Structure formats: structure tokens, C-alpha cells
Amino acid sequence: MHFRSLEEFWAFYMNQHTKAWTRRWHFCGMVGAAAFLLASLLFRWWLLFFAPAFSYTMSFSSHLFIEGNSPHTSHHGHPFWSLLCNCKLFLLMLSGRLDREMKRLGKRPVLQVS
Numbered sequence: 001m002h003f004r005s006l007e008e009f010w011a012f013y014m015n016q017h018t019k020a021w022t023r024r025w026h027f028c029g030m031v032g033a034a035a036f037l038l039a040s041l042l043f044r045w046w047l048l049f050f051a052p053a054f055s056y057t058m059s060f061s062s063h064l065f066i067e068g069n070s071p072h073t074s075h076h077g078h079p080f081w082s083l084l085c086n087c088k089l090f091l092l093m094l095s096g097r098l099d100r101e102m103k104r105l106g107k108r109p110v111l112q113v114s
Contacts, residue, residue, distance in 0.1 A: 003078060003081070006081055006084065006085075009078055009081045009082075009085065010085055010088065010105075013082070013085040014101075014102065014105055014107055015107070016063070016067070016071075017067065017089065018067070018107070019067050021062065021066045022063065022066045022067040023089060023093060023098070024062075025058050025059065025061065025062035025066065026058065026059050026062060027089075027093050029054060029055035029056070029062075030055055030087070032051075032055060032058065033051040033052065033054055033055035034051075036048065036050040036051035036054060037051050055086075059071060
């Protein structure tokens, strides 16, 4: 797929993250990555290597086991855009503005039974 802009890629990214639990696992992956980053600064530098590993594992797993799709946004030639979109998703969830953004994009979140 060819994307002309980050905004165009963002719309595609959100199409790949329709289920609430997928987004929650991504959020937890980012929190875990931040914890490993902090631990690497405070304790042992080599803990830094666990930050991306933890985040990617959580994200990848959520696509396989929850969303039911392939975690292929980074395989469309835009791994940096995928990372930026993951950060944007995290910040929108953290600030409580994700629902507004989904409405702006014309997306409806998929409701899941807990």
C-alpha cells in the first residue's frame, strides 16, 4: 500500500485497531516500555533492550489474539509512521480524547464482551 501522508496512514492504522482490547494491550505495551526505559536509566542500562521487546510483544499479541488481523502496519514501508501512530494512540487514550478522534475519522469502535 502506498500512503501519501502520515494522516492517511493514521486512518489506516486506526482501521487496524478497532477493538478496545487491542488498543488497551497497545497502551499497556507503551506503559511497560516506559517502565523499562526508566529502569534502564535508574538501575541497569541493558534493561533498555526490553522496552521495545515488551511493547512489540504486547502489540503483536493483541493483533493475533484479539483483533484477528496481522500486525502489518510497520510492514507497509512505514515503520517510523507506525511507531508515531502507536505513540499518538497512547497519548489520545491517556488524555481521554480517543473517542473524539475516532468520530473525526468516522470510525466506530467495536464493542467487546468483557
